[in-house]
Amino acid sequence: MTSRLSEALRGLADGVPAAAVPEGLFDRARARHRRRRAAAAGALAVGMLLLGTGYVLRPASIPWPAAAADSTAPGLPTRLVDPPLRTASVAESAPGVAAMLFGGPAVRDDWNENRMGVVAADADRYRTLAPAERQTAGFEALLSPDGRYVWAGESVYDLTSGRSAPAGVHGYPLAFAPDGKRLAYADHDTFTSPNTYATPYVGLYDRDRRADVLRVRVGTAWVPPGRAAVSPDGAELAVQVRDEVWLTRVADAAPDGTAAPYRKLPLNGGRLPGAGSWLPDGRSVATLTRSTCTDCPVPSYPRSWRLETRAVADGAVVPGPAFPDLRSATYVQLVGWRSADEAVALVGVPGPAAVDHPETHDIAASPYEEHGTASVELVLLRRGAASAEVLFRTPGGITELTVAAGLAIDGAVRESGRPDFGPLPMWLVAAGAILAAITGAALHSLVRYLRRARRRRVSGRT
Secondary structure (H helix, E strand, C coil): CCHHHHHHHHHHHHHCCCCCCCCCHHHHHHHHHHHHHHHHHHHHHHHHHHHHHHHHCCCCCCCCCCCCCCCCCCCEECCCCCCCCCCCECCCCCCCCEEEEEECCCCCCCCCCCCEEEEECCCCEEEEECCCCCCCECCCEEECCCCCEEEECCEEEECCCCCEEECCCCEEEEEECCCCCEEEEEECCEEECCCEEECCEEEEEECCCCEEEEEEECCCCCCCCCCEEECCCCCEEEEEECCEEEEEEHHHCCCCCECCCCEEEECCCCECCCCCCECCCCCEEEEEEEEECCCCCCCCCCEEEEEEEEECCCCCECCCCCCCCEECCCCEEEEEEEECCEEEEEEEEECCCCCCCCCCCCCCCCCCCCCCEEEEEEEEEECCCCCCEEEEECCCCCCEEEECHHHHHHCCEECCCCCECCCCCHHHHHHHHHHHHHHHHHHHHHHHHHHHHHHHHHHHHC
16 A cells, blocks of 8 residues: 555545444443343243143143043942142032042142042032031041032031031031931040040931930040941931940930940941941941951051941841951941942052051041051942952042942942033132233233334434
8 A cells, every 4th residue: 555545544534523422322222131131031931920820720631531421310430530720619619419529639739738529420520628627538528328418527518509507516527327317426525635535425416406316425435537327217326436336226315315325336446337337227237347467468558357247136246148358458438238238338448558557546546547548449348259349449649538328329320521620710710810910011011112112213213
């Protein structure tokens, strides 16, 4: 490059005005970058919130038939599922007459500790029920024999209307009478330090009269849930007190309503197997004999039960072929009888690591609620049979079950179809509305920001 050309270029450069940087240019650039980053983060958060909500409320993947069963005749369903979080409650949408009441880890969680499930008898309508306190289905929470009512705590829930009302008793449930008109209950426990509980009395409440027709003073023993039964005519009560079954008649009640047992049957370590213990003729009652087995299905749980029937007249065992042994069973609850030789029962099935602890009659150990139970089976016990016939088994996570006795005794079964979980519960609708409002506000802010940015770019060009 020649010296003349260099001088010319220098002169040209000296004549160009110096570039002036607008005041606050870099501050505005940084602020614009922060706003864009905040908007992107907000959009990502909203997207994650929507995806997370959709995942939590997603319907369970269940291998249901292509079409629901055509028959709507009431019966026990062939399948049972745990109701998802979006399932409506009984109060919000009554399911109608129920086939089953159930619970377990799959049904409740840390936020819904008292939650139980209900499935209707004529269709797969699932609803939830959450009493004020946690209840165990089949023991502390009972389904009436006709499937219309749930008795939990001191309240009775009408499943056909969704309404609840006081049960009329001051205590906790023991058993429905077979016709559902009388309720056997235990008065609230008394406590003596350091760890002694006792049931003052057991009562028999008549729902038509709205009064007790019988009271049996217990004394210092504790009567757990699931240890009582009302005779088919509602005139007699059987209740387990420690290691005996006390039989009492309504006709023997004194003017104050109390009566002493007319017979006490020794159990020798056995149990009274629940509300279905009375045979249809009302002249015999069933008891369970407890023993051990060497070839149990769960080796760590070598408990075995055998069902026996005894005449109430003299307490003698009714002769006949033996019922099959129930091996590795945490508990046995009789639902009812199809005949004097066929009984329907609910049986607790232990998990592979369950341990058979010694029997106690202390509320601290809760002998009615075996923590090793992994599932529940509905079985048919026939005299002379080699083993029990399994009619139904709950899926994993559903460890508590009670069924409508009328359907189980009749053998009424219906094919399950696609489940109906009812309308969205109000809390979920409210959560959806709040989520929609948050999403709308975020989108509105994003649109306003983009419009301002576009106006600034247009004004910058001019």
